[in-house]
Amino acid sequence: MNKKALILAASLLAPVFAHAACTDFMQTWVDKLHPGRTLDTTLAVCKQWPANPDLTLAVLPLEQKGNSDDQGTDDLAILVADSTSGSVIARLYEPDAITFDAVRVSAIELDTARYQLKPGNRAFGVRVHYSGSSSANSFGGTSLSLYTIEGQTLHKVVDRLAVSSGSGETNGECDGFYDSTDRTIDIGPISREGYAVLKMSEKSTHTVSKMVSGKCVDKDTSQRKSFDLNYTNGRYAVSKALQWN
Structure with a gap:
């Protein structure tokens, strides 16, 4: 194999090795910390x-006693570790963080977009994806929480912001409706508190589906609005109406 081929092979394998090392630490972290x-x-x-590739982010859902396949509650251990040694640098434990029953937690995702909330301190996100179990009465969405590193702890600055949600009903063939809301974040100017203002854009859509001449036809009605989330009293002010519960 020539030199170029070796370099290409190494570059393709590097993410696999990094991921394997990351997942290999998971049980060790649980055994040591919990x-x-x-x-x-x-x-x-x-x-x-x-x-910062020297750091690895992890979200470790910990099952509570009495959980079943259909319902239960998980605590969350969220941590930042050294990518090479696996040594934990900062962590946060959140009891009763996610609950599932008719609405399931389908996935948890680490969001590493550029959340530069204040100079010299970038946040990372945890997205929790939910989905309902009924096809006739659909329900689902995604929450986003943001965390910054503060010494040896993590500071939760955004708590379960609903960045997407949707629900609706259908007769199983066509006729029905679906309401959805999607929110995106842009980083605004630094406020007097030292943190950036979060500029929110929201789109809400009401979709009505009807059978017309043998075809299922959708009609959408959308509304858009913008608003700010400001940092106050140690975190961004996310109202109950904007939170995923």
């Missing part, structure tokens, strides 16, 4: 931080 707890391996996630 001995005796059971890791929910279907939802656990970790990722090397693109903004």
Whole structure:
């Protein structure tokens, strides 16, 4: 194999090795920080931080006693670790963080977009994706929480902001409706509190589906609005109406 081929092969394998090393640490972290707890391996996630590859981010859902396949509650252990050694640098434990019953947690995702909330301190996100189990009465969405590193702890600055949500009803063939809301974040100017203003854009859509001449036809009505989230009293002010509960 020539030199160029070797370099290409190494570049293709590097992400695989990095991911394997990341996941290999998961059970060790649980055994050390939360001995005796059971890791929910279907939802656990970790990722090397693109903004600082020396650091690895992880979300470890810990099952509570009495959980079943249909319902239960997981605590969350969220941590930042050294990418090479696996040594934990900062962490946060959130009891009763996610609950599932008719609405399931389908996935947890680490969001490493450029959340530069204040100079010299970039946040990372945790997105929790939910989905309903009924096809006739659909329901689902995604929450976003943002965290910054403060010494050896993590500081939650955005708590379960609903960045997408949707619900609707259908007769199983066509006729029905669906309401959805999607929110995006832009980083605004630095406020007097030292944190950037979060500039929110929201789009809400009401879709009505009807059978017309043998075809299922959708009619959308959309509304858009913008608003700001400001940092106050240690975190961004996310109202109950904007939170995923």
